[in-house]
Amino acid sequence: MGTDAAMPTLAVWKFASCDGCQLSLLDCEDELLAVADRVRIAHFLEASRQVEPGPYDVSLVEGSITTADDVARIHRVREMSRTLVTIGACATAGGVQALRNFADVDEFRSVVYARPEYVSTLATSTPIAAHVDVDYELHGCPIDRRQLLEVITALLVGRRPNIPAHSVCFECKQRGNVCVVVAHGTPCLGPVTHAGCGAICPAYQRGCYGCFGPMETPNGTAQAGLLRATGMSEADMVRAYRTYNAGAPAFIELSRITVGPPQPEGST
Amino acid sequence: MTHRSDRTLDVRALARVEGEGAMHVRVRGDAVEEVRLDIYEPPRFFEALLRGRRYTEPPDITARICGICPVAYQMSACAAIEDACAVTVEPGVAALRRLLYCGEWIESHTLHIYLLHAPDFLGYPSALELAKDRRDVVERGLALKKAGNEIVELLGGRAIHPVNVRVGGFYRTPARRELAPLREKLRTALDQALETVRWVAGFDFPDFHHDHEMLALVTPGQYAVESGGVATTAGLAFAVQRFEDHVIEEHVPHSTALHARLAGRGNYVVGPTARYTLNRQWLSPLALEAADAAGLGADCRNPYRSILVRAVETVFALDEAIRLIEQYEPPARPFVEVPPREAIGYGATEAPRGILFHRYGLDADGLITSARIVPPTSQNQAGIEDDLRRFVGSRLHLDDERLTWQCEQAIRNYDPCISCSTHFLDLTVERR
Ligand code: SF4
Ligand code: SF4
Numbered sequence: 061m062g063t064d065a066a067m068p069t070l071a072v073w074k075f076a077s078c079d080g081c082q083l084s085l086l087d088c089e090d091e092l093l094a095v096a097d098r099v100r101i102a103h104f105l106e107a108s109r110q111v112e113p114g115p116y117d118v119s120l121v122e123g124s125i126t127t128a129d130d131v132a133r134i135h136r137v138r139e140m141s142r143t144l145v146t147i148g149a150c151a152t153a154g155g156v157q158a159l160r161n162f163a164d165v166d167e168f169r170s171v172v173y174a175r176p177e178y179v180s181t182l183a184t185s186t187p188i189a190a191h192v193d194v195d196y197e198l199h200g201c202p203i204d205r206r207q208l209l210e211v212i213t214a215l216l217v218g219r220r221p222n223i224p225a226h227s228v229c230f231e232c233k234q235r236g237n238v239c240v241v242v243a244h245g246t247p248c249l250g251p252v253t254h255a256g257c258g259a260i261c262p263a264y265q266r267g268c269y270g271c272f273g274p275m276e277t278p279n280g281t282a283q284a285g286l287l288r289a290t291g292m293s294e295a296d297m298v299r300a301y302r303t304y305n306a307g308a309p310a311f312i313e314l315s316r317i318t319v320g321p322p323q324p325e326g327s328t
Numbered sequence: 329m330t331h332r333s334d335r336t337l338d339v340r341a342l343a344r345v346e347g348e349g350a351m352h353v354r355v356r357g358d359a360v361e362e363v364r365l366d367i368y369e370p371p372r373f374f375e376a377l378l379r380g381r382r383y384t385e386p387p388d389i390t391a392r393i394c395g396i397c398p399v400a401y402q403m404s405a406c407a408a409i410e411d412a413c414a415v416t417v418e419p420g421v422a423a424l425r426r427l428l429y430c431g432e433w434i435e436s437h438t439l440h441i442y443l444l445h446a447p448d449f450l451g452y453p454s455a456l457e458l459a460k461d462r463r464d465v466v467e468r469g470l471a472l473k474k475a476g477n478e479i480v481e482l483l484g485g486r487a488i489h490p491v492n493v494r495v496g497g498f499y500r501t502p503a504r505r506e507l508a509p510l511r512e513k514l515r516t517a518l519d520q521a522l523e524t525v526r527w528v529a530g531f532d533f534p535d536f537h538h539d540h541e542m543l544a545l546v547t548p549g550q551y552a553v554e555s556g557g558v559a560t561t562a563g564l565a566f567a568v569q570r571f572e573d574h575v576i577e578e579h580v581p582h583s584t585a586l587h588a589r590l591a592g593r594g595n596y597v598v599g600p601t602a603r604y605t606l607n608r609q610w611l612s613p614l615a616l617e618a619a620d621a622a623g624l625g626a627d628c629r630n631p632y633r634s635i636l637v638r639a640v641e642t643v644f645a646l647d648e649a650i651r652l653i654e655q656y657e658p659p660a661r662p663f664v665e666v667p668p669r670e671a672i673g674y675g676a677t678e679a680p681r682g683i684l685f686h687r688y689g690l691d692a693d694g695l696i697t698s699a700r701i702v703p704p705t706s707q708n709q710a711g712i713e714d715d716l717r718r719f720v721g722s723r724l725h726l727d728d729e730r731l732t733w734q735c736e737q738a739i740r741n742y743d744p745c746i747s748c749s750t751h752f753l754d755l756t757v758e759r760r
Contacts, residue, residue, distance in 0.1 A: 076370040080395020080488040086443060087487055089474040093466065096456045107443060108454030109736065126370045156392050157372040168376035181371055202395060202488040260485040264492045265662075266499040269388065271489070299381065304392065 068216060071103035071116040073137050075123030075130050076157055076185060080202040081148035082106055082122050088205050095209075098216060114140030118215050120208075124150040124157060124185045124307075131182075131191060138192035145211055146188045149201035153273050154307030156201075158185040161307060187307060196221060199254045201271040201304040207256055224255050225276040228268050231259035240267050247290040249300060252278035252314060270300065274310030280317035349744070351735060353720055360724075363717045365709055365739065378699040383409050383668050383690050384495050390686070390701065391489045396439065399432035399480060400679030401686075402493040403554050408686040409495045411569075412673025415666045420659030421497040422554075423652050424483060428490070429554050429677070430649040431479025434517070435487065436680035437600075437638040437645070438476060440743045441524065442469025445635050448737040449531040465527070468520050472642070475517035479649060482510060497663030504656060511653045518646045522618060525639040529622035533632045534734075536719060540595050540711045542602035542629075545678050551610040551644060552603065554677045559606055560596065561627070568676045571685050575702060588707040597711040598682025598704050599742060600637040601628040612651075615644035631715055631741035638680075638743075668694025679704055681743050705744045712742050 072082050086092065086107060102112040119141035125131055138144055146152050154161065160168055165183040188194055198207055207223060214221040224230075228250035232239065240246040240262045248267030250259070254275045261268045287297050301315035354362040374393055378386060386405035391398035403425060410417065417425075442465075443455040452458040459466035477487040482502065484490020492499050541564075545556030558574075559565045566574055577586040590596050604619075605627040611619065619640045628637055670692040676685040682704030689698040719738050723731055 076372055078392050078395040078398075080392070080398070083395045083439075083488060086439065087473075087477060089470040089477070092470060093456075093459055093463065096459070101454075101456060108456065109733075110453035110457070126372075130370065155372075156374075156377070156389060159377040160373060163377070165373075168373040169371070171376040171379070172371065172373055201392065202486075257486070261491050261499075264485045264500045266491060266494075269491075296382070299385075303385075303389070 068117040069102040076126040077123030077150040084205045145196040153305040154185040158307035199272045227275040237262040273305035280314040383694040403677045404686040407675025408673040412671040427652040430645040433645040434476025438473040496666040501662040544602040612647040
C-alpha cells in the first residue's frame, strides 16, 4: 500500500459472496505489487487490517444485497466512492444466492438453520445496481483478472475500460476452439453468454454454463432451438439459466422463452 | 491507557480472513466473562437451493461457497455423489484429483501464510505494507502462490471455480507433455517453500497450548488429502458415512455459522495442526525433514504454530505434486459414467482449513432431495472461542489495542473461512 497522498485510493467491499472476485485481485501475483505502487489501497479487509476513511476514488464492490443492513451499507459505500465498479455475478446479478428469489426464503431458512429466528435476511438477493448507481460492471463468477487489471489501469489514466460485450462464441473463435455443439452435440450457453473468460469451458471440452451472465443482445429463440437439438429437456434449460446469474433480467427472460411454444406430449 | 479493570474489546470487522465476522470479548476485573466469535456473513442457503438440482451440479454450485477453496468443495461433492451412485473413479483420475487438490493447498496455504497471517507476527497491518520493507519476501510468497494456482489452472481451466471437474472425473484430462513444464516450475517453488519453512520457523510464537481433541481424515500409507476415514487424537475412528452420528451441529444466536461438537465429547478442532498431528508419519521425507528442522514435534497443539504446519504442508504438497506428475499415466477415459440412483451419499476431504463434509440425498432421476454441508470453520468455531477465552485471560495486562490485535491473530491461526461457515471478524473486547 502506498502512502503518497497524491495517489488515487482504491477500496474493496464485500456483500453476500464467496470472496472469489476480490481474491482475483490478490491472484494477480505478477501485478499486485505494481498496482500497490500506483494506487493507495485504502480499504480492503481481506488483505489489510489498516483502514483509511473515505472518500475513495474507486470502489470495487463484490457480492449481492441480502440483508436490510447491507441495503444501508451500500448507500454509504456509494456516497464515499467517486467511481463504483461492481465485480462478479453476485454484484451484477444477485449471484447463485438469488435462487431464493424464485423460492420461499422462510422455507430456505428452516432447511438450513435449526433456529431460523436467529437469522435475519431479505427474501431476495439483488444486484448492487438495484440499490445505487453503478459506473462499471464486470461480469463473471468469478471475474477475469485480466479484465480487472484493465479496469484498474483504465481508471488510473482516466479512460473508459475496454470491456467487450459480445458472446463467448466470439472468444471460442479467437482461441481456436472446436465448437462443442457442432462437434459433439454438447449443450452450450456460449451464444448468449457475455465474453470475458476467454472461452475456458469449450477449451476443456465442456459446454459454457453461463457464468459470465447474458451478453448484450442474446437471441433467446435461436438458443432455445440449439439447446433442444442437443436433447436438453425444458427443465434442464430453465435450470441452466437459473444458476449463477439467475437474477439477470435477460436470463430470466431466456428461461421463459425456453419453455416456448407447447411441445408435443412426451417431448420433455 | 487501558488499565481500567472492566473493559470490552470489539473488532467490528475482522480483517485478513475470508468473509465477514466480528469478535466480542467482555472482561470484568480479572475474569473473562464472555467471548463470542460473531459470524454475520449473510447466509446464502446453499443447502436449500441445491434441492431439485441435478446430481451433476453440486461440484460447480458448491464451489461458489468459497473462492479460496473451491476445489475442496468440488472434491467433497464428487466424493459424496459417487458414494451415492456406488461408482469408483479410475486410479488415473484419482491421481489427477489429488494433484489438483495439491495445487489448492499450495495456493491457499501460501495466501494465508504470506498475505493473511505473517504480517501479524512481524507487526505489519498487511503484506503490502510488509512489501515496502521486504519486497523480496512478499515476491517469494506471490511466486509460490502462483505455482499452486498454475496447477489448478492447468487441470481446472481457471484458478477460482475451476470448470473441468465433474462427477466421475474430468471433462478433459491433460497429456503427459502438458504437465511436463509444470514440473520444472514446481521444482523452483519447492525451494521457495523450504525457504518459507525456515523463515516462518524464526517467528516469535506465543507460548500457548490447547487440549482440544483434534480430528482429521487418515488414509494409512499416505498423507490424507482427498480421501480417508475420520480419526481423532483421542482415538475415536469412524467412516465418513458415520460423520453425522458423531458430529452434532448447533445453532447459536450470535452466529450465522452453526457450531459443531463431537457427540458426548465436546469441542474439537480440524485443520493443518490436526492433520499434521494425525498424519505426520506419512509426510514426504523432505517435508518431514523440514518439520523436524523447524522444531515441530510429534504433535502440534500450539495454534500459533499452525503457520509453520502450513509451510510444511506446502513443501509436502509440492513434493507430492511433482511425484504425481512424474508418475502420471493419462487415464483411458477422462471420466466414468455415473448413473443416478435413489440413495444417500457421503463425502469428506481435507480442505486447506480442515475436513469438509457433504451429504446428498438423490431420487431415482438424479434430482437432489436433500443436502448437508459441514465446513471446517463451523467445526472450529467453539475451539476458537475457547482459545480466545484462555488467551485473553492470561493477557489482561495488555492495552486494548495490543490485546485486540493478539486476539485477531488467535482467530487467524485457524484461517477461518467465514463465507464457508455461513453457509469473521469485527472484534469487541468489553471491559467492565
Ligand atoms: S460472482 Fe461468483 S466468484 Fe464472484 S463473489 Fe460471487 S460467487 Fe464468488
Ligand atoms: S465458458 Fe462460459 S461457463 Fe465457462 S468460464 Fe466461460 S463464461 Fe463461464
